Amino acid sequence: xxxxxxxxxxVQTPVIPTVAALIAKTPGTISLGQGIAHYPPPPQVxxxxxxxxxQPNAHVYQPVTGTPALKAAIQQKxxxxxxxxxxxxxxxxxxxxxMAFNNALLAVASQGDEIILLSPYYFNHDMAITMADCVxxxxxxxxxxxxxxxxxxxxxxxxxxxxxxxxxxxxxxxVYAAESLKAINDLCAEHGLFHISDETYEYFTYDGVTHISxxxxxxxxxxxxxxxxxxxxxxxxxxxxxxMVIPETLELAVEKIQDTILICPPVVSQVxxxxxxxxxxxxxxxxxxxxxxxxxxxxxxxxxxxDFVRVPQPDGAFYxxxxxxxxxxxxxxxxxxxxxxxxxxxxxxxFGIEGCYLRIxxxxxxxxxxxxxxxxxxxxxxxxxxxxx
Amino acid sequence: xxxxxxxxxxVQTPVIPTVAALIAKTPGTISLGQGIAHYPPPPQVxxxxxxxxxQPNAHVYQPVTGTPALKAAIQQKxxxxxxxxxxxxxxxxxxxxxMAFNNALLAVASQGDEIILLSPYYFNHDMAITMADCVxxxxxxxxxxxxxxxxxxxxxxxxxxxxxxxxxxxxxxxVYAAESLKAINDLCAEHGLFHISDETYEYFTYDGVTHISxxxxxxxxxxxxxxxxxxxxxxxxxxxxxxMVIPETLELAVEKIQDTILICPPVVSQVxxxxxxxxxxxxxxxxxxxxxxxxxxxxxxxxxxxDFVRVPQPDGAFYxxxxxxxxxxxxxxxxxxxxxxxxxxxxxxxFGIEGCYLRIxxxxxxxxxxxxxxxxxxxxxxxxxxxxx
Numbered sequence: 001x002x003x004x005x006x007x008x009x010x011v012q013t014p015v016i017p018t019v020a021a022l023i024a025k026t027p028g029t030i031s032l033g034q035g036i037a038h039y040p041p042p043p044q045v046x047x048x049x050x051x052x053x054x055q056p057n058a059h060v061y062q063p064v065t066g067t068p069a070l071k072a073a074i075q076q077k078x079x080x081x082x083x084x085x086x087x088x089x090x091x092x093x094x095x096x097x098x099m100a101f102n103n104a105l106l107a108v109a110s111q112g113d114e115i116i117l118l119s120p121y122y123f124n125h126d127m128a129i130t131m132a133d134c135v136x137x138x139x140x141x142x143x144x145x146x147x148x149x150x151x152x153x154x155x156x157x158x159x160x161x162x163x164x165x166x167x168x169x170x171x172x173x174x175v176y177a178a179e180s181l182k183a184i185n186d187l188c189a190e191h192g193l194f195h196i197s198d199e200t201y202e203y204f205t206y207d208g209v210t211h212i213s214x215x216x217x218x219x220x221x222x223x224x225x226x227x228x229x230x231x232x233x234x235x236x237x238x239x240x241x242x243x244m245v246i247p248e249t250l251e252l253a254v255e256k257i258q259d260t261i262l263i264c265p266p267v268v269s270q271v272x273x274x275x276x277x278x279x280x281x282x283x284x285x286x287x288x289x290x291x292x293x294x295x296x297x298x299x300x301x302x303x304x305x306x307d308f309v310r311v312p313q314p315d316g317a318f319y320x321x322x323x324x325x326x327x328x329x330x331x332x333x334x335x336x337x338x339x340x341x342x343x344x345x346x347x348x349x350x351f352g353i354e355g356c357y358l359r360i361x362x363x364x365x366x367x368x369x370x371x372x373x374x375x376x377x378x379x380x381x382x383x384x385x386x387x388x389x
Numbered sequence: 390x391x392x393x394x395x396x397x398x399x400v401q402t403p404v405i406p407t408v409a410a411l412i413a414k415t416p417g418t419i420s421l422g423q424g425i426a427h428y429p430p431p432p433q434v435x436x437x438x439x440x441x442x443x444q445p446n447a448h449v450y451q452p453v454t455g456t457p458a459l460k461a462a463i464q465q466k467x468x469x470x471x472x473x474x475x476x477x478x479x480x481x482x483x484x485x486x487x488m489a490f491n492n493a494l495l496a497v498a499s500q501g502d503e504i505i506l507l508s509p510y511y512f513n514h515d516m517a518i519t520m521a522d523c524v525x526x527x528x529x530x531x532x533x534x535x536x537x538x539x540x541x542x543x544x545x546x547x548x549x550x551x552x553x554x555x556x557x558x559x560x561x562x563x564v565y566a567a568e569s570l571k572a573i574n575d576l577c578a579e580h581g582l583f584h585i586s587d588e589t590y591e592y593f594t595y596d597g598v599t600h601i602s603x604x605x606x607x608x609x610x611x612x613x614x615x616x617x618x619x620x621x622x623x624x625x626x627x628x629x630x631x632x633m634v635i636p637e638t639l640e641l642a643v644e645k646i647q648d649t650i651l652i653c654p655p656v657v658s659q660v661x662x663x664x665x666x667x668x669x670x671x672x673x674x675x676x677x678x679x680x681x682x683x684x685x686x687x688x689x690x691x692x693x694x695x696d697f698v699r700v701p702q703p704d705g706a707f708y709x710x711x712x713x714x715x716x717x718x719x720x721x722x723x724x725x726x727x728x729x730x731x732x733x734x735x736x737x738x739x740f741g742i743e744g745c746y747l748r749i750x751x752x753x754x755x756x757x758x759x760x761x762x763x764x765x766x767x768x769x770x771x772x773x774x775x776x777x778x
Contacts, residue, residue, distance in 0.1 A: 001581050001611040003549075007499040008642035017447050017644065036449055048440045053435045060425050061626045064406060095484050095629070095651060111522045113499050127649040133500045133522050161394075192390050194775060223391040237450045238656035240484070252395035255406065258518040261491050262484060266655045267627035297551040 011130045015123060015350040022338050030373040031344045035319065039235045041276055042283045048275035050212045052268055062267050064258040066093030066243070070270045073277040074139045074243055081202075081281055082213045082226075087244050087319040093265045093273075096294040096331055097229035097242030099199050102128045103261070105245060107253040107333050109134045115196075116155050116163040118147055120321060120351035122198065123169045128378060135159070136294040138352050145321065147224050153187060162194040163187070164226075168201035168211060171351045171359040172321040173314025175205055178212045185214045190222055194247075195220070200229040201300055201317040204282050206292045209315040215245060220321050222247050232318075232363070233284045234276040241265065241273040283318045294362050301374045308385050318363035321348065324356040324381065328389045333358065333381075336389050341380035391492045400519045404739040418761040421749045424734045428624045430665055432653045437664030440658060441722055449578070451656050454646040455482030455632070459659045462666040466608045469671055470591075471615075473601045475634050482644050482662075484683040486589050486618035486631030491517045492650070493614045493620045493633060496642040497551040498585045502584075505544050505552040507536055509710060510738035511559050511587065527741050530540070532559040533701040534710065536569050542576060549615075551583040552576070557590035559601060560740045560748040561710040562703025564594055567601045568757065575604045577612055583636075584609070590706040591619040592673050594684060597682045597772060598704040604634060611636050621707075622673045623665040630654065683751050683759050689737055689742055690763045697774050709753035710737065713745040713770065716776040722747065722770075727777050730769035 016034050023029045065071075071088045073191050078086050094100040109115060111133040117125055119138045123177070130138040139155045142148050163184055167176040170346065181197070187275055188195040195214055202211045215226045227244045230236040246254055258264075276283070302311050305322075314320040322345075325335065327384065330347035333356060348357025365373055402724050405423050412418045454460075460477045461570055483489040490513070498504060498634050500522040506514055508527045518525040523765055526543045531537050532700025539551065556565035570586070577584040584603055591600045604615045616633045619625040635643055647653075665672070687709065694711075703709040713732075715722065719736035720744060727733050754762055 002497070002583050002636065002638065004639050004642035005497055005499045005502070011642075011645045012642065013648070014453070014645060014648040034450065036444055040448045049442075057623050057627075059429045059627045061423065064403070095655065098652055099650055106394065106520060106754040108391070108394055110394045113394070113729070124649050125582055131495060131646065131649060148645065149760070193585060194391050195768075204412055218750055222502050231668070235448050238446075240651065240652070247391065249391065250393050252402065253393035253400075256400045256403060256516060257520065258395055259403040259406070260513050261650070262629065263487055266628070266629040266658050268661075269655050272657075280562070308540060318422065352669055 007131060007301045010122065011127050012350065015346060019344055019346060022335065022343050026338050026342060029344050029362060030376060031343045032362065032373055032377065033344045033346050035361045036237055036364050037232050038364050038366055039287050041272065042279040043277045044279050045227045045272045049272060052271050053060065054115040058267065064255055064264055064346065067267065067270045070274045071140070073274045075144045078245065082215055084215045089251055090245050090248060091243060091257065092246055093241065093243045093270060095240040095265050096261060097227050097230065100122050100227045100242045101125060101196070101198065101255045103369050104196055104227065104246065105129060105132050105256055106257050107136065107250045112159060113160045114157060115161060116152065117352070118165060118170050118347065120145065120353045120357065122166050123350045125164055125189045126352060145169065145174045146186060147176060148231055149183055152184065157193050160191065160193055161194050164196045164198065166198040168204055169318025170201065170317055171319050171346070172312065173319040174184055174312060175209050175211065175316040181212060181214050182217055185217050185220055185224060185363065189219060194223050194225055196225045196227065198227045200227065200232060203230065203233050203281055204288055204291065204318060205316040207315060208242045211316070223367065230273055230276055236276060239269040239272055240270050277376060284305065290367065292364065294365055294367055297370050298360065298362050298374050301378055304378055305381055309381065317370070318361055320360050322360065324358060326356040326385060328356055330389050331357055332355050333384060334384065336384060337377065337380045341376045341382060342374035345377065357373045392539065396520060396522065400516050401512065401739065408723065408733055408735060410435055410501050411724065412733050415496045415727050415731060418727055420729045420733045420753060420760065420766060421751065421762055421766065422735050424750045425626055425753050426624045427753050427755055428619050428676050429670040430624045430661065433668050434661045434664045438657070438661060441660050447656065451653045453539065453644055453653055455480065456656065457661045459663045464661045467634065467664050471604055473604045477774070478640055479634050479637060480632060481635055481647065481720045482630065482632045482659060484629040484651060484654050485620065486616050489616045489631045489633040490514060490585070490587065492643055492646045493585055493616070494518060494521050494523065494637065496639045501548060501696055503546060504543070504550060505541065506556060506741070509534065509560050509737065509742045511555050512739045514732065515741060518540055527575060534563045536565060538572055541573065545580050547650060549582055551585050553585045555587040557593055557705025558710050559590065559706055560735070562706045562708040563701060564598050564600065564705040564767065570601060570603050571606055571753065574606050574609055574613060578608060583612050583614055585616070587616045588622060591617065592622050592670050593677055593707060594705040595684055596704060597605050600705070617664055619665055622670065625665060628658040630658050641709065648709060674688055679756065680751065683756055686749050686759050687749065687763050689770050690767055691747045693767055694770055698770065703722045709749050711746060711747045711749065715745040717745055717776060719745050719747055721778045722773060725773060725774065726766065730765045732765035732769060734766065
């Protein structure tokens, strides 16, 4: 009798498709679920693609770690936006940032090795670690979802290979202070660990808070893996382009992984990505400014629930994570919110935390739809608090 | 000190980039190396993409296992070309057939499980198995590169999870007889194993030989994974679209894998692939007819070397594997061929066989370039046979 591997039984079921299926059963539901940007890529990308078809080599394999043109654009971006000068050989283009994490993980860890995740964590990181026969060691953050250095230090064992940070954070929206990231990066150096830094939301910060990449720290080169995505900043989700900067020591290992899984990233998407990066981060700035307003409205509305809902300050990304003082499993609450109030959020247990936590994504909301979405959510949570689930 | 994982040290270094680097050092080299088709995708694909940018949902995530439109086109193809009626849920679209193999493997095998490969094998299969902490169990084929059922049966242990076949075969070009594939498929059923059937070259057969998919066998549904690619048939290598048919029992496992590694296949490439499949296999038929002529010329020229080079009958794909009676490591021969004769082939040891084997790909050659490429090869091998390496 043939059946799926024990390996995959151990991996959690992805929650986004599960919630999507619930939404599909309740037409008219407003989704505060999946983390997507509501805007398209820059129009210059469409222009750049207009003569792609006729280009020599448009339809054949390209180098395993990315085209020279895209890597040059990424080098330029890393210099101008992150202030670092990175050799092209250390830049790896992937079919999305999830793949970058997966490939980084395989390059640094073998069966049984431990990878430290800060909880609440990004669920696909937990899934990738389990899938790779490694052990996710989950270290809780503090009440404001900020790193707890004592707990992190205590979690390191001889089998630890890396500490993963996501800042600005999915699912909490919090941004780690430069000092916290530096302390984690130093801790990794001291213990011979890699620091895997997921910076997907680097441009999405608010109220004067700014992002810093651990790549900028002195001495970070040899042990820091920084992961980036075009999906959010450039409205690029469907094109599947992410990239990472790796230490020189990992180049051969990552080339093997890329060759085995992907051969090369999709070339049409790489041409699109090159054009997007040439437009640069100024493209997303007006959208980020608009998210800043949406975020204010979201937080103002959520403040009505302060009696039983805590929302630690989300200064980045387009998420916030509600800590609800409700005696229910979060999935129960999610089901009731969709069924009876027509609004969808993501249950917190998928992020590795116990208690009634709910993640809101406001990335898909323009200002004019935020009132309705968050209004339904507040109404629903208040009703649940009074009448039960 | 941070360094790459033991996992990746155990994985062989991909040979294609290594040979490509040698070629780059010797300008003017004719490459009989990488397996690529020399023709572009159908022009209808370009037409279908002309209004992609403006489509609703063009830039957002789509379902993890493929768009409904592409899956419908694949269903249609499986019905018309392979004679099977497959539920859409069993169809998984990936960013290339290599990814399909990787994802199938993770779905069926856990750490320490054994996967049987027939040698000479496709090197990325060996790499994926090692990368996934599984054990490649290599079973030699016979002198004509055909399956040896006795040896295959003997190789099965309680840890075996799957037998992998590639027919038409890379690197040998041989096509397995329907009876051989049926015997392997039955052997798998009998022992509770999966049969992973890579059918990338299904349309590339010559001299009246035809391909059959194990999916067509009665009782195959529950344990057969068939893998397909658009890269060759539709000149689609850079677009990175492959797909596979999986047993129903693997659906959840594969969804988890797709979500973790890819989120969804690149949507622009899926739109392109849908248009290519709508054109259908008639598109590649003239090219296959042209390869048939090239193949005849290649075999006629190689016949001059019959004294010391055996070429078992390659009835499919666009490869042949030369068994050279030469007392040299194949990489030594490859280096000399590139350096002194300006022609590149792939050394056989990368396919898991010992001895002086060389793989020729004639996929990149149009008729007018084949004489020059194979001419240099024959001249080089004759010189090496006489004067040494």
